[in-house]
Amino acid sequence: MTMNGMGSAEIGEQLGYAVHKSQCQRIIQIQNELTVAGKLSKNEGGSFVIPSQNIDQHKWTKMTKEVAEMNVPQFKKFAEYAKVNGRTQQSISTELSALVVVCNTTGIHPSEIINAKTITGEENYIVKLTEVMMDFKEKLQTGNAELNKHSNHNNHEAKQVRRYSQAMRHMCHAYGRQFPRFPPQHILSGTKGDTFGAYNDIALTDKLAEGAVAFIEKNGKDILGEKHWDYGFVIATALMPEMITRTESILQWKVEFQTEHDEYEHNPVEYDFVTGFYEPKTKDYWNKFIVSPLARKMLKTISEYRMGKTIMPFNKSTASIERRWSQLMKEYYISLGILPETVRLSKKTRPDDCIFQQKTKQFFYDERGIYVLRHTGAHQWCRWTNYDYGFVADLGWKDMNTLKEVYAGQTIKQRLKQDTCFYCQPPMNPDAMESKVFCKAQHAFIYYSNGGKSKVSQN
Numbered sequence: 402m403t404m405n406g407m408g409s410a411e412i413g414e415q416l417g418y419a420v421h422k423s424q425c426q427r428i429i430q431i432q433n434e435l436t437v438a439g440k441l442s443k444n445e446g447g448s449f450v451i452p453s454q455n456i457d458q459h460k461w462t463k464m465t466k467e468v469a470e471m472n473v474p475q476f477k478k479f480a481e482y483a484k485v486n487g488r489t490q491q492s493i494s495t496e497l498s499a500l501v502v503v504c505n506t507t508g509i510h511p512s513e514i515i516n517a518k519t520i521t522g523e524e525n526y527i528v529k530l531t532e533v534m535m536d537f538k539e540k541l542q543t544g545n546a547e548l549n550k551h552s553n554h555n556n557h558e559a560k561q562v563r564r565y566s567q568a569m570r571h572m573c574h575a576y577g578r579q580f581p582r583f584p585p586q587h588i589l590s591g592t593k594g595d596t597f598g599a600y601n602d603i604a605l606t607d608k609l610a611e612g613a614v615a616f617i618e619k620n621g622k623d624i625l626g627e628k629h630w631d632y633g634f635v636i637a638t639a640l641m642p643e644m645i646t647r648t649e650s651i652l653q654w655k656v657e658f659q660t661e662h663d664e665y666e667h668n669p670v671e672y673d674f675v676t677g678f679y680e681p682k683t684k685d686y687w688n689k690f691i692v693s694p695l696a697r698k699m700l701k702t703i704s705e706y707r708m709g710k711t712i713m714p715f716n717k718s719t720a721s722i723e724r725r726w727s728q729l730m731k732e733y734y735i736s737l738g739i740l741p742e743t744v745r746l747s748k749k750t751r752p753d754d755c756i757f758q759q760k761t762k763q764f765f766y767d768e769r770g771i772y773v774l775r776h777t778g779a780h781q782w783c784r785w786t787n788y789d790y791g792f793v794a795d796l797g798w799k800d801m802n803t804l805k806e807v808y809a810g811q812t813i814k815q816r817l818k819q820d821t822c823f824y825c826q827p828p829m830n831p832d833a834m835e836s837k838v839f840c841k842a843q844h845a846f847i848y849y850s851n852g853g854k855s856k857v858s859q860n
């Protein structure tokens with residue numbers, strides 16, 4: 402026992418190695434260090450105690466992330482819950498930091514939010530969390546937030562309230578507390594709410610989507626270098642919009658399809674069909690049509706040398722392939738003038754005018770350059786089906802609303818064009834149009850099967 406009441410065995414346990422009694426002086430010194438680190442505190446009598454009693458009383462005391470992670474039950478429960486739900490260690494750690502920042506700044510213990518009740522005893526966590534986050538926002542904006550010492554105070558991300566709100570909401574989820582979808586301006590709206598629908602008009606036109614395939618075919622090897630180049634990048638860029646896939650799913654897909662023949666309105670049609678296309682993010686299986694000549698040509702090419710295998714050989718992780726693919730897309734967007742050349746620089750060394758704000762087109766092209774292709778596919782199929790959201794959703798969305806709100810909103814101008822159909826009601830100057838539109842899916846299939854002829858010119 403030291404004079405301050407803590408046994409050498411207990412101290413050894415805290416430190417993770419045996420401590421001998423004769424090292425009393427050293428022990429006191431260590432106890433003082435632990436106190437500074439927040440792992441021990443002194444009670445009124447001057448004895449060292451483990452501060453968990455404080456935490457059990459649901460009163461928040463300022464602490465470091467390391468201490469909070471080990472001692473705050475709500476944080477531990479959040480971390481376990483997030484892990485079970487497949488979150489990465491990195492993203493869990495980022496959110497834990499945000500949780501500690503909020504609690505340290507507002508002095509609120511998580512249990513005060515999770516167990517908040519109205520006077521009549523009803524659950525009140527939404528109101529409580531809203532109040533806490535309003536208080537937090539004010540302190541954050543006036544420079545009075547207790548940011549983690551590692552986070553850069555000028556960092557744009559560290560100043561975004563929504564990421565803190567999101568972390569707090571996720572912690573509440575671990576206790577079964579659910580939240581409605583908030584409008585973007587609400588303080589509890591998270592990343593999704595905040596940008597929900599903000600990018601639903603972003604898509605490449607048919608000509609620009611074909612241009613991306615041609616650009617990568619022509620310049621890809623020079624951009625990446627022989628060692629990192631694979632022709633699969635060309636194939637994947639052509640197939641991702643046509644099949645409306647996510648990035649990882651097209652890269653994990655094993656090439657397999659059947660060529661189908663059918664007849665619509667007394668016209669022969671031919672297309673390629675993929676059944677059971679697996680979407681790892683949502684764990685769903687979908688059917689996909691490959692109809693346009695370019696996509697069908699690419700599918701035929703890849704099937705000649707990688708049938709039953711992934712489009713690109715996987716020596717490394719999907720992430721490294723994605724990184725290179727992103728680079729190719731970025732170079733394409735630079736060549737179009739959508740992005741400035743300075744996006745080639747790392748975020749840290751970019752000039753201010755090259756750090757894009759969320760909800761801007763450039764932000765999306767910069768951050769989600771490949772994903773633009775999924776949006777492109779959603780728009781393409783909507784144009785092909787006269788915005789038949791039910792049909793398009795069956796190719797890759799569980800609900801029509803997400804497709805409509807997030808991926809492919811129809812503008813009022815597009816609605817005026819709904820009678821135009823490259824097959825049955827072609828525009829006067831089809832070549833001048835950036836994208837093709839059809840009055841129904843079958844007319845797109847007929848048009849592409851007959852080599853791109855309208856009904857009038859066909860007869």
Ligand SMILES: [Zn+2]
Pocket residue numbers: 822823824825826839840841844
């Ligand atoms: Zn038509």
